[in-house]
Amino acid sequence: MQNFEFHNPTRVIFGVGQIASLAKHIPSDARVLMLYGGGSIKTNGTYDEVRAALAGHTVLEFAGIEPNPKYETLMQAVELIHREKIDFLLAVGGGSVVDGTKFVAAAAAYDGDAWDILKIGGKVIKAALPFGAVLTLPATGSEMNSASVISRAETQEKRAFMSPHVYPRFSVLDPAKTLTLPLRQVGNGVVDAFVHTTEQYLTYPANAPVQDRFAEGLLQTLVELGPQVLARPDDVEVRANIMWSATMALNGLIGVGVPQDWATHMIGHELTALFGLDHAQTLAIVLPGILQIRREAKRGKLLQYAERVWGLKNGTEDERIDAAIGNTRAFFEQMGVPTRLSGYGLGPEAIDATVAAVEAAGLTGLGEHRDITPADVRKALQLSL
Template identity: 60%
Template structure:
């Protein structure tokens, strides 16, 4: 049976071409604005110039250099700048990492105490945040319409998440044309990231949540259909618009409302990123197929539903259909150009030991929708992801 739930999402979406110009109507005219961004792509593709023009005569300070996995030390420099300049509004211009980083900055500016504890307490100690908006340039994480963030601290080799109702973006500008110049690697990562976000909220056990299931299945099918189109035409507006909107819906809270959620693939994947700096989406592609196989009995009913409704696999006995859908999921990632084994990243059994040790040190000793992914299970998942032959199901 579906759980009781509250659902609220206060983020206003400004969707479509040319919507950056509407920033002027979303930010107070007297705001002192800190614009946060990543590398040089936002500058090269003209997005930052559009943002500057839209902000007009407001007091604006800029902070660049937020990494693909946003670093705590980098973000603390932004916090110090914001405090020094009496910033009262933030604007993230970039992908999910910039948005995640901005959420941390928003929470940290007014925070009294050790700001790293925002992550170690997973946001439970956040009581206020500076308001902010986003201009999304890389669809993937859904961070533009949710209240979660993931931050990496190189000093302690940790990648931790926090959630707080105080860090919903006030608004997000989603202009699909901003994806036209993205490299194929980033597009592929975006597809894989969104795909696994949906899976984490869907592939658990049945609770008769018909709306959430059908939404999730439709989003998965949309990503499967869009993946080849994203490779074919850089200026296919319809494909880019549907891609951008799908990644947002993958993690805006709706499909996860009232249903059990897994997130074990993410927790294991975070440790791979923290230790070896592998792209987040690629760690998910390594972990998920092996996790599906390891948890095939616990997830049996939903695996069969996923096989039939998403991939059209409806022949053979139960074991055969589960085998097929795990393999098809792995193939989907490989077709995106994303390897699904640790060996592809020159990692061996030493990585298994290191990740399990990290999971233990971060208290990730019982993961998954039923807390069945113990450290021993996590080890088996990683061991089965070592090399291609070991992925055969």
């Protein structure tokens, strides 16, 4: 196992009805900006519950954060913060709203061109406004980590940053708030959490059995409960366990002391920026191909994955690896997330555009060994035509 430091300061407030406790976690004299997306929080009751919980606070609002939060939109929130002297932020929505709020929190405290945060990386961040989150869509794990991904419409770029300054102070996770989600978003969330886990697990053995077993448990839970949530969409207990699985998949715990990949995510970001696909859709397209072209570099962990997650013990090593990759693709399809470019009306031209974007972004050394080239990206995507 590799050396590591681990610290996660986010307080998780989990369970049905927990929104009512919000006021206890925000200073009473704070000027709060509530950030949210397209308005679904108003139809599912979350908006009213948050406003009621913060009745004694000064609360302003900023709506319209997109599913792939845009830099241009978020900078409008930064202007509002400066104008109204806001000193606490509250993200209410899914991972995109939380991601957007992280950027806003950092940009509002940054003395310079805010694009530096994404262009250069989170290391330029020296401070950020404090913020909390009320999560309504389990998927990204953004509610308990220090990462954010933002798109810039003007240049068709999608960039990520990390900083210890943008951990949420707290996150409220009420699984009942996920009951009204469209099943497409539920399926996306399961796939997102699954791939977050594999990015930290399907690399190479590092003698880290604790992290391996944690990761395998999450993957098995998602495989078990994913179909159940589609079959029983009103089961709040199933929703609760999927919600917690998504949080645990990317709060840093399973990634300590082990090598990490993230090639699938980096390629997927380019697909989203170019074609507007949902984040999870891009992951479902890219991951099977990446596993196939990297099967030798990942052989040990792929065989472990085949046996421990899918129960594949018979056949040759290559047959078990093929079956594990096939089962992964089939599971994503079962969750309603197509794994082929053709499933989104895209063809070979999309591969050319994505490879060009990967090259333009300087993504020439991806994966846990930093040796995946644009040519490899092309091969992986060709397997998902």
